Amino acid sequence: MESTVKAIETDVLVIGAGPAGLGTAIALMRGAPEGSKPRVIVLDKGRNPGSHILSGAIVDPSGFDGLLTQEETAKLPVEARVSKESFRMISGPGRSMKVPWVPPLMHSRGYPVGSLTKIVSYLASIAEREGVELYTGYAVTELLEENGRICGARTGAKGIGKDGGHKENYLAPEEIRARVTVLAEGGCGILTERLADEKGLRGKRCQTYALAIKELVEVPAGKQTAGEVMHTFGYPLTDGTYGGGFVYHISETQVMAGYVCALDYRRPEIDPHLLFRRFKESSAVRRHIEGGKTVAYGAKTIPEGGYYSALHPYTPGCVIVGDAAGLLDSLRIKGVHIALQSAQAAAKAILAELKDGKGLETYPGLLHATRGWKEMKRVRNVRAAFRHGTFCGVMGAGMAWATFGLFPFWRLGGFEMPDSEELEPLKPGALEKESARGVPQNSPLSPDRLTGVFMSGTLHDEDQPCHLKIADAAKCGECREKYGAPCTRFCPAEVYRFEEDRLQIDFSNCLHCKTCKIKCPYGNVDWTFPQGGDGPRYTRM
C-alpha cells in the first residue's frame, strides 16, 4: 500500500463531475438550511469539467426542475431547441424511408439540443457559485471502507513511470474521509462496478451496453436549420443487432452526427466505427452534412439495460447516482434527466443522513418515486424486445406505450449473461466479407479512427504504466484464432492492434469508453485508472 499524506475531511465526497455528480452537489447546497451548508467535494479524473462527458444530446429538461431556477434553465448553453424531428428507416446506402408515426413517448420537440460538455461546464459554474468544491484532474482509484461502511476514497498517485518507479514529479495518493460518498462515475464506472460485485448490488439482469461514436461536423451556413433532428435505424446494421444513428443540427452551422451500436452484438467482425462511417455515407445522412468538415470526435458507452439492469444504488455510507447506477430510459436512450432526478433524490437522503446520522438508506425509495424511474419501469422490456429483431422491438415499444407499461407484464428474457459472452466464434471468410462491403475513403467528412483520436484531444502521459491490463496474454492469441481479435475493431480509438503475434496496446489513444472491458470475450482487460487529468479533452461533445 502506498503511503498517504494527512486525510482530507469532508461531509460529502462526490466522485464524478457529470450531470449526476454536479446535480447532487447543487441539490445538497440548495437543499441545506442557510447557515449549515455541508462541505461538498466533487472530484473528476478529466482535466476540466466536462472533459470526459459525451452525449447526443437532446436533453429532456424535466431533470432541471427543482434543481435549477427557471432563469438558469433558460440560460443553458445551447443554441437550439428541437424544432423538427423525424425517424428514418434506412434500408441501404441510397434508400431510406421516413417513419410516418412516432409514439408520443419519443417526442422531443422544444427540448434543448446541444453539447453536454458545455452543459456540464455550465452546471460546474453553478455548483462552484453555490460553494461546492470542484477539483478536476484527480482520479479516485479506491474506496475506503470501515466496519462495512464506505467512509471516503483515495486518489491515484501521479508521476509513476512506465517501469512503476517514482518519477521526479511523483505525487502520492491522498485520502478523503467523507460521511457520505456519492458514486457518479458514469456508465461502467470502475469503482461502482467493483462495489456492485463486492456488495451484491446487481439488478435482476446483467447490464447491457451500447457504444456511441459521435462527431461534430461544421457545415456551411445558410443550408440547414438549427433544431432539426433525425433518428435512424436499419442500415448499416442489418443483422438484427440493435443500433441506430442520429443527426442533430445544434446550430445553423454545426451538426452532431452519431451512431450507437449495442454491445450485445454476436458477430465478431462488427466494427462500430466502420458502421458509423457507412452511416454517414448513406444518402439519408449525407444531405445533412454535405460540404461539411468533422472537427471533433468522441466515444462513450451507454448502459442500455434499463430497469432490470439497474444497480441497487445504496450501501452504507454510499449512494450511486446517474449512469453509474444504470439509470437510463432505454426507449429514448436518455439518461441526463434521470441522472438529475436521482441526484435530487440522493441529496434529500444525504441531508437527512448528515443531520441525524441516518436516512441515507431512504435513497432507493426516493429514487423509485421519481418520474424518471417510473419511465424506466414503463419501458422496462423494450430493450429486451429488440433482442428479437427490430419488428419485435418496435411492437414492444408500441405496446409499452399504449398500455402504460402494463404489457408485457412479465420480464422478457435476455441479458442473462454479460455482453462479453454474447460473441459467437468468427465464421470463416466473415472478415473478408465485411471489408468487401467497402471502407470509405479518408476525407474531411469521414476521418479514419486515428484522425478521430487526434480530434478528441485525448492525451496520456506515455511514461506511465499502461492502464489497460491484460490478465492473460496467451488468451489474446486464442481469441485471435477464435474471434479474430474483436478488440482491434470495437475500440473506437484504435488502442488495440496486432504486431505480428503480439497484441500492441496504444493506451495513449484511449477515450475512456470502457468498450474493451465490456466486450472482450475473455474478460481479459482490466481497465485501471491512468494518471488523473489524462484522457480525452472534449470541449464540444
Add this chain to the structure above:
Amino acid sequence: MHAIVCIKQVPDSTNVRINPETNTLMREGVESILNPFDEYALEEGLRLHDAGARLSVISMGPPQAAAVLREALARGADDAYLLSDRAFAGADTLATGYALSCAIKKIDPNPDLILFGKQAIDGDTAQVGPGVAETLGLPLLAYVRDLSVSKDGAFTATVAMDDGDEVVEGRLPAVMTVVKEAHTPRFAPLSGAIAARRAKITTWSAKDVEADTARCGLNGSPTKVVRIFPPPVKGNAERIDARKDASRAAEAVIAKLAEKGIVRK
C-alpha cells in the same frame, strides 16, 4: 531569498484555429492553460521554495487569468498577484514588461530572482522577460535549464545554447528565463488545490502599481499588429502506414523523396 515567477494564461495552441474569413482566433472549444514554458519557470521557483525561499507569482490578464495563479498556489507558491485593468489591454511586449516591472517593484523593491518561461506559446516573442530585466536594470540570463542558488545569493546556472550547454556562475539579483529541458513540473496535490481555492489573490490596477498609463496597454505599445493572416495551406499530407510493413513503408518514403528530387535513388 525572494523569488518571483511571472506566468501567463494562454489559449491551448494545439486546438487553436483561425477563422479564414475574419483572420481572428476561433476561441470556441479552446481551453485556457498555463503557458507551458511557465510551468518550468514555476518549477524552478518551487524548488527554491522547497529550499526555504519565499515564492510569489504574478500574472497580467483578464480576471479569468486568476485560474493559473490558483494552480501555482496549489503547487506551493506563497502569494499571488493579478494585474488586471482595462488600461493594460492591447499591450505589446514593451508595455507588458513595464507593467510587470511596476508590480514587481510594489511586491518587493529588492527581489532576489525573477523567473519567466522562455516565451509564451501564443505570441512566441520571448521578449517580456528580457524587457523586465531592462526596465528594472537587472542582469538577464536567458534559456536556463538548471539552477542552484546558495544561501549567500551565489548561483550556478546551466544555460541551454544551440550548440551545447553553458555553465554560468554569478550573484543574484537577476532575471532568468527557463526552457523546457529544466526539471519536470510537479502536480498540485489535492490538499494544495483545496488550500488554493480559499487563498487570496491580490488584484491590482494600473493605479495600484503606480504605473504611468501612457506607458501601458495600447498607448504604451510602439508595435502595432498591421495584419493577421493564416499561412497559405500546403498540399494535403500523404500518410504512409508503416505499422504493417515497415520496410515497404521506408521504400515508399524513399521513392517519394526521389520523385521530388530530394534524394537520388
